């Protein structure tokens with residue numbers, strides 16, 4: 001297969017972790033006789049530094065022409081600390097999601113057997129947890145009108161949803177549930193929000209088309225608690241943009257490190273693959289950034305194009321790295337010298353030679 | 361002291377747990393020679409059933425005349441499952457918060473030594489956690505304009521804040537931090553929301569007035585994770601209405617049961633005290649509801665009127681009940697016959713005779 005992949009490394013640890021995912025994809029191409037080409041483009045704070053724009057036109061056009069986008073991370077403390085900044089790195093990420101119409105963000109939350117003891121949660125609590133979060137990604141309060149009064153004393157944001165925005169992701173979530181434990185939980189705040197009541201209404205209307213999927217509804221406050229005390233009750237979680245942002249980062253505590261969480265952002269024409277973690281400027285260029293989230297995002301990319309065997313091999317490589325403690329410091333209390341690159345090298349080696357790879 | 365307390369029991373387990381708090385307050389009045397009078401009023405689903413209105417005028421007027429309000433819980437599954445219901449129990453709770461101007465909701469999160477092993481989190485993770493959440497309670501998306509298009513296909517909610525709404529609660533939070541570990545964390549989503557940027561700006565402006573308080577800023581998604589992996593880093597958390605709702609219910613996992621979390625809702629003229637848990641219709645009238653959250657809310661009421669010794673005695677009673685396993689099933693794996701009433705009786709006995717109380 002020929003795939004033209006746009007690589008948006010972004011800021012902070014973005015370039016380092018993305019480099020490992022690219023390395024792994026190159027090894028996959030080599031072993032399976034695919035032709036993957038990679039084209040870099042600017043986004044985020046680094047794009048602002050070079051062009052004044054967090055999402056240059058050229059980046060948009062490279063992404064639109066590509067078969068898929070591999071995304072690193074964006075953000076910089078200098079903008080976080082300045083609420084008055086008019087141009088912000090996040091506009092690059094939100095902009096590309098919108099430009100490519102990536103309305104469905106899929107975030108798997110899997111408690112790896114080998115990492116159970118790394119979690120803040122008790123092992124018996126999280127064992128066998130396997131959740132797929134379907135987060136709506138191009139609507140809600142992320143993209144509603146914003147307002148700041150001239151005197152700077154009043155500010156507002158609008159959370160708006162239209163029926164079609166809910167329907168299209170809901171169908172994808174129901175279909176995903178069909179091939180899993182056939183349970184779908186809609187998380188909302190329907191006891192307060194009109195937009196949440198629309199979500200609840202639409203999901204109730206669609207549900208009869210999937211008679212084999214059991215649907216339930218949960219308020220976001222309650223879900224934030226239930227996710228920790230009874231994570232195994234969840235199969236597919238469907239939710240709007242902001243609640244999905246909060247729940248999925250919270251869910252990282254189940255997995256043991258946010259450095260493990262991958263995601264796929266899917267639209268009708270385009271697809272982008274990105275770790276759920278941020279840019280962590282402080283950790284950049286120190287070799288400590290965990291590349292697994294980016295590598296697992298690459299595996300989701302392979303799946304997306306039907307390259308299931310390839311994706312499975314990448315995941316096997318990841319599993320083996322975890323089992324052998326070839327992991328960055330966030331997960332490692334056995335070896336203290338395993339760098340970002342070393343993890344990438346190990347998984348690359350594994351793909352080239354699955355039966356022989358060991359720590360070298 | 362003379363106190364006239366309005367009692368809004370509400371729905372589900374509300375009446376049962378509130379009855380225990382009233383019992384405890386009566387014991388306090390007796391032992392300390394105070395005169396507490398109690399006046400019941402309708403709210404929530406039970407008020408809808410009887411009057412068609414989740415917040416009858418009479419209830420508002422009783423609350424406005426009272427020195428304080430003791431609130432139970434509201435909500436009913438029949439409304440949760442009907443997104444089209446125009447009249448909803450939650451309007452009673454949101455209405456009374458607004459009518460009384462209760463803009464500051466204070467939610468203490470304390471890891472009780474005797475309950476450390478009840479948490480889903482590892483003991484070493486949560487030991488010594490002591491957080492005070494300051495949740496804004498009368499603004500934001502809870503009270504912004506709502507819209508539903510005539511064809512039912514578009515819905516929206518507005519999250520709006522004005523400077524004065526942020527200032528007044530921020531000052532209270534800073535003052536609270538001064539008498540604690542002198543750390544204040546503002547939780548927001550300033551990388552996306554205009555209203556969050558206003559919060560950040562105002563808190564930055566106020567901060568120099570409290571030079572002894574260390575201020576930091578955290579995005580809500582990150583905070584939802586940090587609360588679980590590093591809870592001890594927090595002292596006072598200040599946040600807007602919706603984020604406070606989510607974070608405080610999530611934080612219950614640290615304490616071991618949501619049935620332990622009390623809150624105080626304070627305004628310039630009025631004050632209301634309520635558990636953070638909901639109505640749990642399914643648990644109602646079975647004697648299993650944990651009354652501690654309501655009893656600790658009563659302790660916050662006593663504190664509010666400067667009755668510190670009285671409040672401390674109530675808390676001692678609660679501590680003793682936890683130590684002796686006089687607790688409802690959510691916390692008890694030793695005795696299986698401790699009912700809601702029995703917990704209330706035990707704490708009442710303790711107040712009447714602090715040195716001799718034991719399980720009877």
Ligand SMILES: CC(C)[C@H](C(=O)O)[C@@H](O)C(=O)O
Nearest residue numbers: 075090093245276551552581
């Ligand atoms: C960086 C930020 C705008 C982004 C979001 O909130 O969507 C991030 O937290 C994420 O989850 O991808």
Ligand SMILES: CC(C)[C@H](C(=O)O)[C@@H](O)C(=O)O
Nearest residue numbers: 191192221435450453605636
């Ligand atoms: C019942 C509901 C409207 C309420 C809220 O969201 O404020 C509750 O969850 C709470 O936290 O007091």
